[in-house]
Amino acid sequence: MVNGGKRSGRPRAGEERLSRDAILTAALGIVDDEGIDALTMRRLAATLKVNPMSLYHHLPNKAAVLAGLAELVFAGLELPDPGDAVPWDEQLKQAARAYRDGLRQHPNLALQVLSDASAVSDVVVVTMEPFYRALDRAGLAPREIFEAANTLIDFIHGFSLGEASVRAETFELAPDLLTRVRALPAHKAPTLSRIVNDLGADGLAYDFDSGFESGLSTLTAGIAATVRRR
Amino acid sequence: MVNGGKRSGRPRAGEERLSRDAILTAALGIVDDEGIDALTMRRLAATLKVNPMSLYHHLPNKAAVLAGLAELVFAGLELPDPGDAVPWDEQLKQAARAYRDGLRQHPNLALQVLSDASAVSDVVVVTMEPFYRALDRAGLAPREIFEAANTLIDFIHGFSLGEASVRAETFELAPDLLTRVRALPAHKAPTLSRIVNDLGADGLAYDFDSGFESGLSTLTAGIAATVRRR
DNA sequence: TCCTTATCCATACGTTGTACGATTATGTAC
DNA sequence: GTACATAATCGTACAACGTATGGATAAGGA
Numbered sequence: 001m002v003n004g005g006k007r008s009g010r011p012r013a014g015e016e017r018l019s020r021d022a023i024l025t026a027a028l029g030i031v032d033d034e035g036i037d038a039l040t041m042r043r044l045a046a047t048l049k050v051n052p053m054s055l056y057h058h059l060p061n062k063a064a065v066l067a068g069l070a071e072l073v074f075a076g077l078e079l080p081d082p083g084d085a086v087p088w089d090e091q092l093k094q095a096a097r098a099y100r101d102g103l104r105q106h107p108n109l110a111l112q113v114l115s116d117a118s119a120v121s122d123v124v125v126v127t128m129e130p131f132y133r134a135l136d137r138a139g140l141a142p143r144e145i146f147e148a149a150n151t152l153i154d155f156i157h158g159f160s161l162g163e164a165s166v167r168a169e170t171f172e173l174a175p176d177l178l179t180r181v182r183a184l185p186a187h188k189a190p191t192l193s194r195i196v197n198d199l200g201a202d203g204l205a206y207d208f209d210s211g212f213e214s215g216l217s218t219l220t221a222g223i224a225a226t227v228r229r230r
Numbered sequence: 231m232v233n234g235g236k237r238s239g240r241p242r243a244g245e246e247r248l249s250r251d252a253i254l255t256a257a258l259g260i261v262d263d264e265g266i267d268a269l270t271m272r273r274l275a276a277t278l279k280v281n282p283m284s285l286y287h288h289l290p291n292k293a294a295v296l297a298g299l300a301e302l303v304f305a306g307l308e309l310p311d312p313g314d315a316v317p318w319d320e321q322l323k324q325a326a327r328a329y330r331d332g333l334r335q336h337p338n339l340a341l342q343v344l345s346d347a348s349a350v351s352d353v354v355v356v357t358m359e360p361f362y363r364a365l366d367r368a369g370l371a372p373r374e375i376f377e378a379a380n381t382l383i384d385f386i387h388g389f390s391l392g393e394a395s396v397r398a399e400t401f402e403l404a405p406d407l408l409t410r411v412r413a414l415p416a417h418k419a420p421t422l423s424r425i426v427n428d429l430g431a432d433g434l435a436y437d438f439d440s441g442f443e444s445g446l447s448t449l450t451a452g453i454a455a456t457v458r459r460r
Numbered sequence: 461t462c463c464t465t466a467t468c469c470a471t472a473c474g475t476t477g478t479a480c481g482a483t484t485a486t487g488t489a490c
Numbered sequence: 491g492t493a494c495a496t497a498a499t500c501g502t503a504c505a506a507c508g509t510a511t512g513g514a515t516a517a518g519g520a
Contacts, residue, residue, distance in 0.1 A: 008484070
């Protein structure tokens with residue numbers, strides 16, 4: 001045994017260094033600190049002071065690590081429920097804001113989380129309860145509730161994806177839509193050019209927060225219209 | 231030269247086998263046929279009957295290949311514009327449907343396309359013109375047009391992401407939301423459970439197309455509410 | 461003609477995910 | 491206690507990956 005002091009073989013009881021949770025927590029740390037590309041099985045093992053192959057006793061492969069991370073992020077979500085103290089649309093908005101905030105906590109994982117359909121575990125399902133409660137209070141039919149919830153969630157996902165993508169582009173200052181449109185020959189997109197130039201007059205800088213609020217307002221107004229039609 | 235018949239060095243005029251476009255087209259074929267993971271520089275070179283390193287004369291690295299693919303997909307988009315022949319909301323919906331259809335043409339690329347912010351090239355910007363035209367006709371203020379367009383696009387992105395993710399899960403039959411909720415202890419999400427069970431009575435199977443239409447209707451209704459408030 | 465530049469090829473390096481098998485401890489059955 | 495299946499770790503090794511470096515050949519302008 002030319003093992004440099006390291007022990008090989010099963011650790012003594014209580015001395016196990018690994019567990020699924022410990023591995024995922026370490027992985028989350030790496031991703032948060034250094035980005036998703038920094039997460040390699042070797043790096044992860046080194047962080048845990050363990051041989052790379054030991055990880056495979058707890059997780060079948062790297063894909064499982066990534067899926068586990070997505071699961072972790074969802075598990076960390078906590079959507080508030082103000083209950084009947086506020087109107088249904090405000091209740092819905094609060095849940096939506098909390099959902100977006102949860103996704104923003106780990107921006108380097110956004111892509112993984114949003115695209116991992118297998119992360120649709122019980123955790124995720126339970127997360128949606130507040131949306132359903134608010135929509136139920138609004139007085140929609142079951143099918144309408146289902147569809148409205150999906151629409152809202154899709155909007156949040158799309159918004160979060162955009163937000164995460166732009167933030168990830170650190171190596172090149174994000175060429176934002178506004179400046180790009182101004183550089184465009186107007187005849188290729190006349191309406192777009194005119195609108196964006198009008199905007200520029202107001203000295204507008206795009207702001208994610210107000211963009212999100214605007215989307216929420218449009219959606220709740222649309223849902224309210226459905227309610228009124230009944 | 232132990233070169234097995236292959237010529238090395240610059241090809242004769244008119245015999246060039248590579249170009250940025252040829253490479254990207256081949257790459258798109260691989261991704262469409264076998265998924266994004268099948269796309270390696272070596273595989274791509276083999277498809278083109280070329281040495282892997284030759285690719286680097288036309289594209290700086292693999293990331294550039296992926297970005298180029300995203301660009302290709304956007305370039306393939308064609309949003310119709312029925313013009314004033316239909317109401318503004320129908321005009322808006324038609325553009326949205328075309329946009330979704332375009333993204334669906336290459337499901338294996340959806341994630342790449344949607345997350346590649348640098349794909350926001352002139353092509354993408356021009357693509358948005360029909361949205362702006364419809365919203366302009368609706369009678370919104372510039373800022374409202376800008377925000378409504380973003381909201382609609384975010385919804386389409388989120389929807390497409392979900393659609394692509396589910397379809398990609400071929401190795402495991404997608405455990406869809408409905409069946410999963412039914413297996414859930416009701417007390418963990420009472421409203422959700424009740425709603426979904428009511429849905430089940432109708433024998434509902436989730437359908438992406440109707441889900442998309444529902445989202446479009448909610449959004450246009452919300453935008454119409456903004457118009458009315460002016 | 462000479463020189464620069466464009467296009468393609470061969471070799472090679474470091475890194476990655478992980479298959480395989482060895483090693484040591486635990487927990488259960490006798 | 492002794493035997494044995496199982497669990498947790500480590501060491502070695504391999505194929506595949508992206509790409510750096512440098513060489514070969516031809517194109518095209520000076």
